[in-house]
Amino acid sequence: MKKFRLSITEEIGGYIEINAKDASHAETLVQDLLDEYGADRLFYPIPEDKEELGKYHTRHTHGDRGVLTCEEIK
Secondary structure, eight states, X not given: OOEEEEEEEEXXXXXXXXXXXXXXXXXXXHHHHHHHHHHHHHHSOOGGGHHHHGGGOXXXXXXXXXXXXXXXXX
16 A cells, blocks of 8 residues: 545635624634634534534535645655
8 A cells, every 4th residue: 555645625615693893803703713613613513612603603605625736655
């Protein structure tokens, strides 16, 4: 059996609803959520996050994934 290293990518996007005092505050709050949970957990929370993240009414609308490179390694 040979061993390979592959470079992969995944894009996930959609919507999130959040209460904030203005657009800048909303962006800051969502950036903090993305830093803490990542988009995948915001759209598809794990059971222990469902109560906390359920209030944001997220909706996954699109995504793309693929393999960028493949090289044999020793």
